[in-house]
Amino acid sequence: MEFFYFLFEDLNHWDIWDQKGYSTGLIILFATTILVTVFYYLLLGRKTMRFSTLGGWFVFGLSNFLLVFIITLFAQGFGVFELAFGDFFYEIWIFSLLNAIYGFVLYIFASLFFKRFSIFSKFIPVKF
Amino acid sequence: MSKPKLYLFAIGGTGSRVLTSLTMLLATGIKVNAEKIIPMIIDTDIHNGDVEKCRNTIKSYNVIQQAVYGSGVEMGEDQGQFFRTEIQPPKELNISGTDYGTLKEMVSYDTLNANGFSKTKGLFDLFYSEQNKNMQLEKGFLGNPNVGSVVLKNVIESRQFKEFTQDFGQDDRIFIISSIFGGTGAAGFPLLMNVFRDETTTINNGNYINNAIIGGVSVLPYFQVDVEKFNSNESAINSSTFITKTKAALSYYDRNLKKLVNALYFVGDTSQSNYDNFDGGFDQKNPSNFIELVAASSVIDFLDYEPYVSKKNELSDEQSYFEFGLKQNSGTVTLNQLKTDDLKKKLLKFHYFNVYVSNYMDNALKDDKLAWRNELGLSSSYHNEHFAKHLKTFSTMYYYRWLFENSLDKHNRKFTPFDLSIIINSEDLIKDPHGKVPVKISVSEEKLFTLVNGIPAKNNSGIFKKDRIKFDEEFTRLAKEVVDLQYNNKERATLSLLYRGMEKIINDRFQF
Numbered sequence: 269m270e271f272f273y274f275l276f277e278d279l280n281h282w283d284i285w286d287q288k289g290y291s292t293g294l295i296i297l298f299a300t301t302i303l304v305t306v307f308y309y310l311l312l313g314r315k316t317m318r319f320s321t322l323g324g325w326f327v328f329g330l331s332n333f334l335l336v337f338i339i340t341l342f343a344q345g346f347g348v349f350e351l352a353f354g355d356f357f358y359e360i361w362i363f364s365l366l367n368a369i370y371g372f373v374l375y376i377f378a379s380l381f382f383k384r385f386s387i388f389s390k391f392i393p394v395k396f
Numbered sequence: 397m398s399k400p401k402l403y404l405f406a407i408g409g410t411g412s413r414v415l416t417s418l419t420m421l422l423a424t425g426i427k428v429n430a431e432k433i434i435p436m437i438i439d440t441d442i443h444n445g446d447v448e449k450c451r452n453t454i455k456s457y458n459v460i461q462q463a464v465y466g467s468g469v470e471m472g473e474d475q476g477q478f479f480r481t482e483i484q485p486p487k488e489l490n491i492s493g494t495d496y497g498t499l500k501e502m503v504s505y506d507t508l509n510a511n512g513f514s515k516t517k518g519l520f521d522l523f524y525s526e527q528n529k530n531m532q533l534e535k536g537f538l539g540n541p542n543v544g545s546v547v548l549k550n551v552i553e554s555r556q557f558k559e560f561t562q563d564f565g566q567d568d569r570i571f572i573i574s575s576i577f578g579g580t581g582a583a584g585f586p587l588l589m590n591v592f593r594d595e596t597t598t599i600n601n602g603n604y605i606n607n608a609i610i611g612g613v614s615v616l617p618y619f620q621v622d623v624e625k626f627n628s629n630e631s632a633i634n635s636s637t638f639i640t641k642t643k644a645a646l647s648y649y650d651r652n653l654k655k656l657v658n659a660l661y662f663v664g665d666t667s668q669s670n671y672d673n674f675d676g677g678f679d680q681k682n683p684s685n686f687i688e689l690v691a692a693s694s695v696i697d698f699l700d701y702e703p704y705v706s707k708k709n710e711l712s713d714e715q716s717y718f719e720f721g722l723k724q725n726s727g728t729v730t731l732n733q734l735k736t737d738d739l740k741k742k743l744l745k746f747h748y749f750n751v752y753v754s755n756y757m758d759n760a761l762k763d764d765k766l767a768w769r770n771e772l773g774l775s776s777s778y779h780n781e782h783f784a785k786h787l788k789t790f791s792t793m794y795y796y797r798w799l800f801e802n803s804l805d806k807h808n809r810k811f812t813p814f815d816l817s818i819i820i821n822s823e824d825l826i827k828d829p830h831g832k833v834p835v836k837i838s839v840s841e842e843k844l845f846t847l848v849n850g851i852p853a854k855n856n857s858g859i860f861k862k863d864r865i866k867f868d869e870e871f872t873r874l875a876k877e878v879v880d881l882q883y884n885n886k887e888r889a890t891l892s893l894l895y896r897g898m899e900k901i902i903n904d905r906f907q908f
Contacts (some may be wrong), residue, residue: 281895317869322765391770 276366278359281349288348293367296339301371304332307379313386320388329375336371341366399431399471400567400706402699403560406486407438407590408580409682410615410691411573412450415486415728415776416685418692418803420798422481423790424746425895427741429699430569432482436560438489438551438584444616447488449831453798454483456790463783463887474888477895478749481802487556487638499543500529545583552591552599562602567706568604570571571698572612573691575610577638580845585612586648589656607707609658611698614649615662658708659701661694661718663687666806667727683801683829686729686811690720693739730849733811737908744848744906747896750791751847752867752894755839757784760868768868771875772889783887789834796835800825813849841865853905870897891901 273290281289308328312319319328341364345351349360376393383390406415415435422428435454439447461479474480501504508517528543572588574581589612591597592605594750599605617638654660665687697718702711723733760766761779769778778784800819802811804826818837819825825833833882844865845853857863871893878893 317767317866317872320765380633387876388767388869390767391765395764395770 273363273366276359276363278363281359288386289344289363291362292343292348293340293363296343297336297367297374300339301332301374304328304335305382306390307376309379309382309386309389312377313383316385317388320386320392322393324393325379325389328373329379332375333368333372337368340367376382398567399429400564400569400699401434401565402428402430402433402695403564403568403570403571404433404695405436405438405570405574405584406450406582407572407574407588408578409439409441409444409446410575410578410581410688412437412444412446413682413684414573414613414615414688414691414695416446416450416798417485417689418695419450419457420795421647421689421696421742422483423457423479423795424742425476425480425697426742427476427480427698428481429703430481432484433695434484434560434563434889435486435772437486438491438546438557438579441580442565445830451486452831453794454486456487456786456794457483459786460783460790460891463786464885464891465888468885469888474892478891484781486685487555487559489551489554498530498532498644499524499546502547505529527704534548543583545587548580548584548587551584551587555867558600561602562603563610564601564733566604566605566607568608569699570605570608571695572610573615573695575615576611576649577615577617577642579616582641582645585614586653589653593656599634607709609701609705609708609711610656611659611661611701612657613661613663613691613694615687615691617668618665619669619682620665625823658711658714659698659716661691661698661720663690663694663720665809669807669809683804683806686802686809687809689802691757694718694720716888727809729809729811729813730848730851740908741902741906743813743893745902746795747847748896748901749898750795751818751837751839751844752898753787754796754835754837756789756867757788766868766872768871768875768893771872771879772886774886774890774892778886783890792834792836793831796837797825797831800835815843818843818847843858848906851906855908865901867897867901870900874900 272294275336278285308319308325308332310378341360344360345355345357351357351360379393383392386392404415404776405880406412415437422433437447437450441447457479461482464479465474471484503520505517505520508512508520513774523542528540531540531543570592572585576582576585583875589610591599591853592608594602595606596666597606601762620638646898649660669683669685701716705711708714722729724736726733731743758779761769761774762786763769764776775781796819799814800816800822803816804810816822818839819835821833822838825835840845841864843857845863847853853865855863874893874896878889878896881889881890881892883892
């Protein structure tokens with residue numbers, strides 16, 4: 269798991285990250301991104317053409333970025349490291365930001381897979 | 397039995413204008429019981445503005461029709477879709493009057509001064525006034541059927557007429573459009589009927605033509621022209637004699653024609669339009685009129701008249717007469733006054749189609765993310781390709797103009813099925829009777845619900861929801877269905893998709 273998050277290293281809490289932190293982050297990353305993509309392509313993309321533009325797709329990617337960031341932040345803070353509300357743990361913020369960036373990248377790849385199941389967004393983000 | 401071809405003789409200015417309206421009706425996809433329609437225009441006035449307009453309208457229709465259904469489409473396929481019926485480019489049986497000069501020159505009147513011809517000359521003088529004899533024939537017969545009956549005889553010698561007789565098949569039908577109150581039409585109709593029903597004829601396929609089912613529409617007076625111009629000798633057309641001429645012609649028809657025509661339609665209007673008085677030529681461009689649309693509908697009705705019969709003696713009744721009536725007498729005719737729901741729906745669909753083509757299609761075709769465009773495999777420059785351009789041309793140069801002309805104030809009975817406030821260059825159109833200026837339209841999302849006069853579209857807007865008519869969304873939903881039909885013809889797939897989409901929208905939004 270740490271290979272996936274090779275850009276992130278927190279040697280002071282390595283065992284917690286290794287036991288729970290990385291796996292929780294990865295689950296959040298995949299679950300949230302797949303849900304957002306499915307929502308965009310299979311629900312909205314078969315119901316209305318309103319969001320079937322490159323702009324609409326980007327907004328959903330940005331939403332996914334924010335969702336992954338917030339969920340990761342809360343899950344790591346309260347679930348993994350059991351911090352109290354108001355505590356500041358710098359590494360969690362960095363990890364959440366990194367996870368959110370990964371979320372956007374994953375959203376792009378997931379889009380390429382799920383777009384075929386859509387009616388209106390079939391050619392978004394790219395036409396092939 | 398295969399479907400017949402219809403040879404449609406359009407005589408004079410009225411004939412051409414009715415043909416223009418028929419083209420619009422056929423563009424809506426109204427079903428006709430004919431393999432194709434072959435218009436035969438008879439007008440000595442080859443520069444006549446109405447003929448020119450008719451020629452251009454059919455040409456534009458034909459380009460679209462051929463691109464979509466020109467090759468590999470079976471007769472029964474795509475019935476009812478836009479532009480489905482083939483209209484061949486008109487054959488113009490014009491015997492240009494300029495070849496003859498005046499009537500006097502045409503009949504070599506001066507030779508009648510020779511000995512032994514005094515009685516012939518006297519008879520000729522009895523039938524033709526000095527004005528008739530000296531009339532230049534290049535602009536038609538200017539309301540003088542007595543002149544037309546002499547000149548038009550040459551039509552049957554024309555190459556186009558001979559081609560018609562050669563091509564005529566035993567199941568084919570003939571229909572003649574003419575006005576009864578003018579010169580060319582009033583003279584041409586009886587003349588043609590006598591040729592077609594002449595049992596001793598030696599023309600090609602004379603037997604088939606003799607036995608063919610022949611119909612005709614005779615348009616009674618429906619407009620008047622400025623009499624002052626006649627009184628001041630600026631024009632030779634005098635509309636105050638239209639009724640007298642009509643009575644005389646009807647009397648002639650009753651005695652001589654009624655046994656020759658199998659289905660005769662009479663249309664006319666006492667609520668008449670007021671036109672400028674021109675002696676034919678390029679300037680004679682009378683605006684389209686509701687009566688012409690009615691006359692055009694008689695062509696479609698005729699093709700459904702005993703459709704399984706191909707010879708006159710197989711008809712249950714060899715002579716039938718038809719008239720047309722409106723539900724109520726009103727100066728403004730909307731779709732509500734038309735009886736046939738099918739026609740209403742067709743007009744509606746075609747109007748929304750035109751609104752889409754002229755107002756939305758360009759942007760849609762430029763959008764490389766638009767699903768229906770990509771599903772059909774249309775290129776990013778498709779909006780600039782021949783077919784898309786012609787669709788737009790038909791819409792902006794002919795369709796809207798036709799609607800606009802039908803709604804002009806010079807008609808005492810206007811045909812205003814749709815709200816034409818969407819036309820933003822009305823002033824320019826009025827100043828341009830020759831039809832060179834394309835119609836510009838602007839339609840808001842709200843306007844799409846009130847395009848049809850008297851019949852608003854269903855609007856599901858609420859406090860929290862704004863309803864919209866979403867053309868591209870409907871097309872995208874239907875795109876796969878069309879792709880699965882594997883047309884292998886992008887134009888056919890495009891038109892079919894637009895037709896299906898419009899049908900869905902109209903069925904969802906309008907109830908009859």
